Amino acid sequence: KFTMVLALARYFHGGSIDDISRPLFLLPPLLLVAAPSALVLRQPDLGTTVMLIIAGGVIFFLAGVKLWKFGALALAALVSAPIAWHFLRDYQKNRVLTFLDPERDPLGAGYHIIQSKIALGSGGLFGKGFMLGSQSHLKFLPEKQTDFIFTMLSEEFGLMGGLGLLGLYSLILVYGFAISLRCRNQFGRLVGLGVTTTFFLYMFINIAMVIGLIPVVGAPLPLVSYGGTAMVSMLFGFGLLLGVYIHRDTQIGRRGSGEEL
Template sequence: MDCRSTCGPRNDGLWGRGMSGSALSLHRPFKDRSFGLVRKFLRMNWLFVICVCALAGVGYVALYSAAGGATTPYANSQLIRFCTGLLMMFAIAMVDIRLIAKTSWFAYAVGIVLLVVVMKFGHTGLGAKRWISLGGVEIQPSELMKLFLVLALAAYFHKASYERIGNVFFLIPAIVAIMIPVGLILKEPNLGTAVITAAIGCTVMLGAGVRWWKFAIVIVMIAIAAPVLYHHLHDYQRARIITFMNPGSDPLGAGYNIIQSKIALGSGGWNGQGFLHGTQNQLNFLPEKQTDFVFTIIAEEFGFVGSAATLVLLFSIVAIALYTALRSEHQYGRLVALGIATNFFLYCFVNLSMVMGLIPVGGVPLPLISYGGSALTAVMLGFGVLMSVHVHRDAEFAVDEF
C-alpha cells in the first residue's frame, strides 16, 4: 500500500489518545505506522465489503448470461474493472479522513474543470457531450462531480454551528456550490444526472441541519420557474420531457424498451426461467441489455427470488452507508457518508424505476452490476471515501483544521 506518499506525517496522530494538536506533527517510527496500517485495514467494515463483492458477483453472472453464456465480451472485462476498483477502494480507505477533508474543495475545483473540459472537448454520446478520455481511460466527469460535491458540502458544513446554519446568508455559498455543477451538467445536456446531483446536494444540506421549510420554499420556486426554463430548452430536450410524461408516444425509443423490459420481468415469475434460459434476454429483444437493463436478466432468469435478493443486497449497501454516518463522531464523516449513501440510493432508484417502466428516463446504470467502467469507478471511489470515514470514525478534527 503506497501510503507513505499519500498520507504524510499528519497521518500519525490518528487515534487521538488524548494527544493535543501538537502531536499531529510528531514523527513515529516506521514500524509503528505499519502496525497502524494493518489495524486500519482490519477496522474496515467487512460486511460492507462482502456485500459489494456479492453484488459484483451478481453482475458477473448477469453479464455472463447477457453474452449468451460466455465470459466475453462483458463478464471478464467487468471483473477486471471491479478488482481494480476494489484495490482503489482499499487504498482510499487507508487515507486519513482529515486529509480527504482538506482536499475536498480542491477535488471540487478539479471536478468543475473536468466538466468544463468535457463541454469543450468531450466526446458526444447519444446527443450529449459527457465523456472525456484521460490517459486512455474514458471518464464521465458528472459521475465524479457527484462525489466531489458531497465532499465539498461536507467540508463547508463540518465546522458550522447550529446558529450559523439557521442563517440564510450562510447557506448561499453552499447553494452556489450546488448550482455550478448542476448548471454545467444541464448544459451537457444530461437532465437526469443534473437532477440527481441537485438531490444529493439537498440531502447533504438536510443532514447538516438546514430547516425543512427552506427546502419547501426552494421546491415551490422551482415549480414556478419550471415553465420559464422549459421555454428555453432545446427541442429534443422538450421531446425527452414529453416522452418522460407519455412513453407511449415514442414506440421506437423508451416505449419499446419498457414493453420488452416488462415482459422480461413479468415472465420471470417466482423462480425464473433458469440461468441462460431467459427468452427475452437470449433472443435479444432488449437492446443494450448489458448496461441499463441488466436487472431484467436477473429478474427473468432467477425470478422474484433472485430480483428480491438483489434488491436486499442493494439496500444493504445503502443501510450500511447510513450506519457509517451514524457511527461517525465527526460531522464531516456523517455528511460524507450520508451523501454517498444517497448517491447510491438514487442510482438504484432511478435505474430500477426505469426498468419497471415507472419513470421513462435512460442512461442511469445499476451500480456494481451494469456493464461499463465510468459509473463503477465513481462508485468505488465513493466507497473508498466511505470506508475511510468508517476507519477514521473517531478521528478528531482540530478546531481550526480547515
C-alpha cells in the same frame, strides 16, 4: 458527485447552527451544487443533473438546513416548471411524454420501456433460467448490459432474483448509514451519509426507470451495470465510507485538525 459531497461536508463542518440559519452562509454551498449541475445539464445529461441536485439537497438537510427553505425552493421549482419545459431539448420532452404514455410511440421513444416491462413480466417468480431470457438475448431489449441490466436479471432469475439483489443492496445501505451515524465528527457523518445516499439514488433511479415509475434516464445500476467509470466512481465512494469508519472516533476541529478520542 463524491467530490461535491466532500466539498459540501467540509464547508458545513466548519459552520455552527447559527451560521447555517443565515442565508448568506448557504450561498457558497448553493453555488457548489449549481455550478456542476449547470455544466452537466449543458452536455445535456438531465438524469445526472437531477442526481447532483438531490444529493446536494440531502447534504443540506443533514447539515441542519430548515425544512421550510426546502419547501420554498420546491415551490419556486414548481412555479418555474412551465418555463423550464420550453428549454428542454426535444428528446427530453419525448422522454417525459413517453413516460406518461409509452404506447404513443411503441416502436420509437416508448420501445425501451415497453420491452422492459415485457421482460420483467415474462420472468415470473423464478425466471426463465440463466442465459435463457428471450427478450434480452434475442435483442428485443436495448442496452441490456448497462441501463436495463436489472430487467435482464429479473427475466432470467424472476421476482426472487430481483428481490435478492434488492436485499444485497439493502445490506450495503444499512451498513453505510450505520457507519455514518456512528461517526463522532460532523465531517465524517456528512461524507458517509452523502456517499450512501448517492449509492441509493443510483439504485433507486435505475430500478424505478426500468419498471416505469420515472422517465428513462441514463443511470447505471451500481456494481452491476457494465462500465468502468461508474464502477471506479462507486469504489471511490466506498473507499471514503471505509475512511469514515476507520476515523469514526476522531474529533475534527472546524479548521481540519483532528485528535483521537
